[in-house]
Amino acid sequence: GGNGDTLFDPDGNKISKRISHGQLLTWFIDAGADVFRFNMSFADKSKTYGANEKTYLDRLKANKDQKARKVSVLGDLPGPKLRLSEVRAGTGVSLKENQSFFLYFGSQPIPDDADYCARVTVNGKPFEGEVQSIDDVSDIGAYMRSKDTSLIKFAIGDGQVRLAALDEEEGVVQCKITKGERITEGKKS
Numbered sequence: 001g002g003n004g005d006t007l008f009d010p011d012g013n014k015i016s017k018r019i020s021h022g023q024l025l026t027w028f029i030d031a032g033a034d035v036f037r038f039n040m041s042f043a044d045k046s047k048t049y050g051a052n053e054k055t056y057l058d059r060l061k062a063n064k065d066q067k068a069r070k071v072s073v074l075g076d077l078p079g080p081k082l083r084l085s086e087v088r089a090g091t092g093v094s095l096k097e098n099q100s101f102f103l104y105f106g107s108q109p110i111p112d113d114a115d116y117c118a119r120v121t122v123n124g125k126p127f128e129g130e131v132q133s134i135d136d137v138s139d140i141g142a143y144m145r146s147k148d149t150s151l152i153k154f155a156i157g158d159g160q161v162r163l164a165a166l167d168e169e170e171g172v173v174q175c176k177i178t179k180g181e182r183i184t185e186g187k188k189s
Helices: 021-030 051-066 140-146
Strands: 035-039 072-076 082-088 100-104 117-122 153-156 161-169 172-179
Touching: 021 051, 035 051, 051 072, 100 161, 140 161, 153 172
Parallel strands: 035 072, 100 117
Antiparallel strands: 082 117, 100 172, 153 161, 161 172
C-alpha cells in the first residue's frame, strides 16, 4: 500500500518487497474476486487512452488462460468534472446560513474585491462554455428565468454546502446559503 499499509501474502506472510501487479491480480482471483473495476478517471492521458488498462486486461487474460475460473471487468467511465475555482470565501471561515454567495458560470472576470464567490467549471473550463444546454435551455441565466428560482438549489463540497438561487445576471448566480460549511478550490459542485 502507498499509505504505510502493511501487506500480507495469501499465506499470511508480511510482504517486504515489491510485488508485481500480475502477482497481485493472481492473488485476488485466487481469493475469489469476481469483478475488477477500472477507474478510467486515472487513465494515463499521455498515452493512447486506456493503455495502462490494456496492460491489466492482458494480465487478466493471461490469468484466465492459466485457470478455469473467469473474472469480469467493469470499466468505470468518467463523466464531466464539475469543480469550483477562484474560491473567495472572505476570511476563509465556514460559510454561514443565510449568507449570500455568488456562483460565476461564465468566463467573465471576478472583481478583485469580490468575496463569498466561486467560479463553476467543467473539466477546468467555464461552465457556460462547456455545457450546451440545461433541459434544452441555452445558459444558466435563461434556465433560471424559465423556472421558479426558489426551486433551483445547488450542493457543493460533496453536498456539505447547500445554496438556493435568488437571482442571475450575465452568468453570475446570487445564492443564499441554506447549509453552511467550509469550502475550498477544487471541490465538487
